[in-house]
Amino acid sequence: MTRLLLVEDDEALVSTLRLTLPAHGFDVHATGRGGDALVLARTFQPDVAIVDLGLPDVDGLDVVRALRAESDLPVLVLSARDAQHDKVGALDVGADDYVTKPFGMDELLARLRAALRRASPADRVIVFRTDHLVIDRTARRVERDGEQVHLTPTEWGVLEALLRFPGRVVTQRDLLHDVWGSQYVDEVAYLRVYVAQLRRKLEVLPAAPRHLLTEPGVGYRFEP
Amino acid sequence: MTRLLLVEDDEALVSTLRLTLPAHGFDVHATGRGGDALVLARTFQPDVAIVDLGLPDVDGLDVVRALRAESDLPVLVLSARDAQHDKVGALDVGADDYVTKPFGMDELLARLRAALRRASPADRVIVFRTDHLVIDRTARRVERDGEQVHLTPTEWGVLEALLRFPGRVVTQRDLLHDVWGSQYVDEVAYLRVYVAQLRRKLEVLPAAPRHLLTEPGVGYRFEP
DNA sequence: AGGTTTCCTGATGAAATCTTGACGCCCCGA
């Protein structure tokens, strides 16, 4: 059970989340007052937090800052405003993601999963090495047989999303969501083009790939 | 056979459930009085409970609380009222799900399955190991004698549905419902084809299976 | 503005997967 701390004053939203999130494996603790958030975080020891920016008592950003100051707890920020500077501010302060109200439950769940995933240790591996490849995630560099390979932003995005779970299947849906965003989760054709592109650049024999593998009907897998 | 404790005073509903649930692999014990629920839970040792909130003698919520206090038995709450605060109260007290009367049998079964799935430790077991097999559920990988085996989406779906209750029989109906959907629950032929396929890929001697076992007239069973 | 890179999109043939029907086996009751 993933422990989730919810800092939100909108009663209706709180009960909606209390009803739906447990069904997806979350153990929800909620408070409407930002001042309580820090204390709750210490006692409840959540795995992830959702913080509304529009709290009555304190600035939501302060809550996020306080939470991040004590731990590397992944934090999702909720806001009614879609203003760009809000988003930037939240992310600057250390939030992991930003969701604008109103939002669909599917989107929230996907982002929660993504936030948790990023916090997982697998994400900390910086450099990948295989027989022919060297992939440096922080430097955004890829070498094949010692020669640097140039990847476009989207190509890199797909590769990085796959690298998040080396050896595991990543569903088409998750890949599309991570790279293109929630409204593109059905555009499977995009993926095909970019996986083909990546294979051409990274694989020795693109027609018989050894690292970028297809899992028909499900997604793709990066095999180290 | 999954043991189900039913705490319900509506005679008509009790007999309906007594008639239909056994066909889906449930062994039903029922009582109309909340006061008896706890005693029954101790002697009968159910795997899951359904509790009606509108009992004549005691508050249904107290029953749920009492049950949860002794064990982590998954509890489904039934209620005629759809009021939001009832729902929240029930879930706060530790119920796993909330079903409003009237409800369809399909819905109830789906929620029962979901509740069991969540509660069952099997869901937390990520990697299954047997003499020859390694099955990693999150990575969606299967190895037989060290060699990776490729499964199609449907094959994987059937295997996963069986793995949800290792060592127990899963009815053909449930398997078909989980993998193909509710309108395919009678297509037993599908199952035969895919179980055969799985045996060919997973069993050392497909003709004498040791893990994917048939329970004639009922369903199939995965024996670890 | 001009040139370049990147992205989207539709078309095509190939591959993988699913469905479906046929057939034989085994067990059990008539």
Next chain:
DNA sequence: TCGGGGCGTCAAGATTTCATCAGGAAACCT
């Protein structure tokens, strides 16, 4: 002994999913 139901196996279509290419639009850089 015969017949029927449930089961396992097989393989031929039917269907879905993939890989690849390339032109044109859009975005980017200078």
